[in-house]
């Protein structure tokens with residue numbers, strides 16, 4: 238998922254993919270600004286099913302598996318197949334026994350720069366767009382040349398985690414780096430989808446029909462899980478549907494290969510070392526077999542795209558057979574996904590949020606996730622539901638999200654929306670999950686229109702917008718083309734300074750005004 242397709246996997250998207258602790262490298266989290274869901278979506282034209290493509294996006298969070306498959310195809314169409322021979326030369330001597338000094342022939346996995354095991358596209362052989370010193374082509378080649386030593390060097394850590402030497406040896410034998418992942422990790426798509434296009438793609442009749450089938454087929458499992466955890470079945474079914482289109486798009490990269498590659502090469506090695514060792518622990522314990530652990534380039538696997546560390550934290554043995562099989566066993570899958578949400582703070586009996594009508598002249602400075610207050614207070618400010626229905630629990634605290642500014646619908650977000658954001662830290666993703674769950678429950682589409690006449694700014698335009706805001710003293714950060722809270726605040730202050738509604742929405746009109754035209 239390059240130019241247009243960016244495989245935002247959970248790991249890629251945020252500091253806390255799937256409940257993982259916050260790590261040092263948070264830059265990626267900004268990839269998913271609130272109106273900027275998953276890149277990658279743009280490749281829809283290349284993909285027979287636009288929806289499926291999203292996966293690469295959505296998986297976006299975990300989103301690597303489902304997400305990835307579409308993204309990879311798109312990327313394949315976009316990327317020149319270059320540097321393959323070059324890379325092969327550099328890698329051809331990499332495969333040998335990790336423990337043996339005699340360098341025996343590779344047990345499997347004939348070396349291919351793109352990972353012959355996955356049949357994916359080759360590495361571009363180019364410097365990464367992040368500009369990180371570990372992402373230059375030279376640094377990648379050097380690290381790839383040391384891949385075997387790097388993997389072998391993780392044995393002491395693996396031993397401390399209780400992995401047997403026999404298992405370590407057998408699971409790492411013939412492991413080869415998949416350098417194509419370096420392209421995917423640093424891809425910076427020029428164009429991204431608007432939130433309304435994103436929602437259109439994710440929430441559709443086909444997926445809803447599949448979701449209803451799944452809810453009926455596994456009713457007993459959902460019943461038991463709801464009783465045990467208090468987590469709404471529709472949210473679980475929604476995550477299953479959005480992440481992998483009900484197990485039909487989970488990604489086909491080897492989790493071991495992907496996480497080993499990322500643990501030894503590139504700019505997030507410490508983070509992925511934990512993922513790789515956790516994947517080994519899962520295999521060592523026998524919860525899953527290696528062939529079941531396939532997924533996104535970032536290592537997320539299964540129908541709800543667990544990262545290995547998230548699996549360790551949240552997976553449970555729902556049917557009591559001794560294995561936590563979140564890939565092929567629906568009972569374990571449903572119970573584990575629910576356990577994840579519960580441990581992240583899911584409030585039983587509460588919904589995720591409400592669509593609201595925001596009154597004319599409203600001060601959007603209050604649309605900030607740090608500014609939560611009781612719904613009754615929001616009602617005093619004039620916010621109401623578009624259907625005229627009352628809010629069931631006016632004392633609940635909520636914050637206002639206005640993804641398209643004053644021209645689009647507002648949403649009052651409750652605690653459970655924050656929980657969904659922990660699953661995948663992208664506002665558009667979490668909104669899609671909540672809304673899809675409501676639709677599965679029989680709810681109606683959003684009432685208010687989106688400003689579909691607005692176009693999404695390109696990456697170049699977003700950079701320019703930040704630079705112009707910085708020149709005028711509104712933006713203090715480093716322009717990077719990624720919109721987060723800091724950009725929104727700067728934009729609102731600029732809007733207020735010129736007397737237009739300060740809603741923080743990056744329209745092309747605002748860009749024109751910044752340009753002084």
Ligand SMILES: [Ca+2]
Pocket residue numbers: 553554555556557558559560561562566569
């Ligand atoms: Ca089980």
